[in-house]
Amino acid sequence: MLTIGKLGSSTGVKIPTIRYYEQIGLLPEAERSPGNQRLYTHKAHERLVFIRHARDLGFSLEAIRDLLSLSDNPDQPCAAADAIAKAQLAEVESRLARLAALKTELERMVVQCAGDRISDCRVIEVLSDHSLCITDHAIEDANS
Amino acid sequence: MLTIGKLGSSTGVKIPTIRYYEQIGLLPEAERSPGNQRLYTHKAHERLVFIRHARDLGFSLEAIRDLLSLSDNPDQPCAAADAIAKAQLAEVESRLARLAALKTELERMVVQCAGDRISDCRVIEVLSDHSLCITDHAIEDANS
DNA sequence: CTAAGTGCTCTAGCTACTATAGGTTCAAGG
């Protein structure tokens, strides 16, 4: 049985994050020691590794919740898991495309900045006028 | 003078977002009509276009705040603006690299999923075991 | 036995918005 600190250091997940996952029901409520401290089994460790890995691959907590419940029922067909992974792949691909366009624009901005006063700074100028851009970045959410 | 609705539709920024930008001081407080409705000048329109464009390019509101104050002082040297843009470019490049690795992993997961039961689903299996991955995705923040 | 370290709960904060409730003002039609 691991304490929360050991579990955290062995998975690379911060302690408050582990408690948060328990709070939102992603991890089951941990057993407690006589002194009320959380104790984790090997199973809990595995589950947290699964969550961490899926987060690293960019899955949302909602998607992970679904994937976990699928992995808890190994006799179910796996089409659902496949669909979740495919959706995530599509999301990643669209972010990639968008970021590539952003990169192009930013490079152009940075390279062209030759003036030494703000008044003829290319960065500021481009930001003021999208028509100076060559790609159609913009559109959806900028956090992609 | 534009109402907030016109300003929103002409810039593609939602009305609550405009009010939010005013609230956090990114836009100056708008003049008001006798009936207390916000009225915007051409200058405010330009400023909002600038903000929107920078957001589309992935700049944080903090970075935009700095860029705006630079663009308000056109006699300053432009090294600072350049630095902000370069930092953003570096950020975008690192996200790109990370997303490319994620894409590789997700593609592998999806393609290899041949079984039709969860019990031999590659997606679930890979998520349980990072050593089945070929790239070193993981590391930093997963939202990249 | 004591002090450092680790754990506990609870609350509030972060980014960048978005949504809702409940009320006011404006513009157009009758």
Place this chain on the structure above:
DNA sequence: CCTTGAACCTATAGTAGCTAGAGCACTTAG
């Protein structure tokens, strides 16, 4: 002139996915 419906107002709370802090209790090494 009056009404109706769209557009506006404020204020508060919610979203994701944590993170940080306060103020305690417990545990372990010396």
